[in-house]
Amino acid sequence: MYKLIAIDIDDTLINDDKEVTPATQQALEQAVAKGTVVTLATGRAYASAQAIARQTGLNVPIITYQGALVKNLMDEKVLYERYVPVEAARKLHDYCIEHNLHLQTYIDDKLYARELNQHLIDYTTLNRTQYYIEPDFAKLMELPTPKMLIIDDPAFLDELQPILRELLGDSVHITKSKPEFLEIMHKEGTKGAALTFLANHFGCDLKDTIAVGDSWNDHEMLEAAGLGVAMGNAIEPLKAIANYITASNNEDGVKEVIEKFILNPEQASV
Template identity: 60%
Template structure:
């Protein structure tokens, strides 16, 4: 019997209309009623994840910022937290500045940008979270940032990721949450680390946990979970390492997993 399900938000829990389908909502509500802990594991900031959790009436800890922050959705108690090392942050701020890259900083659950450009505006609209312009942006490198993010064209980000993994990959975990989002967190700030800590918090064996995702930043949690599930719309590499591939985010892939692996229902 699986006791916990951790679900990525974008392109996994949400369909292409950016909503949770009625079928998925009903399936997760039924799982919760039968004692299964359902949580979210996302690259989004806590404030954004909490909005989604509220739609599902989830009153449990949420895995946010790729796994750098696990925080209760009701009382705000922090269960797990890892901040980016200062030296690595200073390096990345300088790297982005020299190359004219759009860098965003997340500190104390606030999204900071240097200027209100189109990348910042589009990101805020997607995540439903406002940003704050911080003119002396480089000063933020000295703060205990939960996450840093560069937004650019996918191919360019692939080149940047390869270069930065060589330069600071030993200090930070570098991953893509979407093709045009390159994210940086603490080495122990992955969804895999956070999921392991959260299972321990509830007293579950990691073998009793289902993890469901679609992208590169879901890799670590699919690897550690008892059942790692890739969405039908997931990246090919994630499907290869998954224990099971479900339907897409537009075909109630989450509901299919709950029906099959929690309740043992056949098609």
């Protein structure tokens, strides 16, 4: 029996209208009633993710910032946190200034950028996030941050990724949550590391966990989980490593997973 399921938010739990459908909501509640730990695993900031978690009635720790922060919903106690190393943050800042790239960071769960531009407007509109402008952006590099984010053209970011890997070294984890979002965390700030931590926290074997996602930033948790599930709308590389492919986020794919593997496991076959 699966004891824990970790679900990505964007393009996974929520549909293209940014909603959790009543059918999926009911499935979440049924899974919880059966004793399964249902949690979220997202690249979003805690402030953004917790609003969705509370709407869906969850009261467990949730995985945020790609796995760099695991925090209780009830008392907001931090269970797991990994910050971008200061030296890496400084190097990334200097590189982005030199090449005129949009970089944003998160301090105390607040989003900061150096200046207001269309990238920031589009991002905060998409995630319904408040932002703060800090002209003296360099000083923020000295403060603990779970995630830094570059927004740009997807093809350009694909070229930039290996450059930053060489520049920043193996102290950081670099991934994409969307084609235009390149995200930089501590090397242990992955959804896979956070899922492993949560499984231990709940005394649950990893083989008894399910992970559901749609994008490449989900691959570590799909590989760590006993059952890795890709959404029908997932990118092809994620589908290639998944144990199971469910329906899309607009077709209640999460509901299908819960019904098949948690509510009716005797009928399940991968």
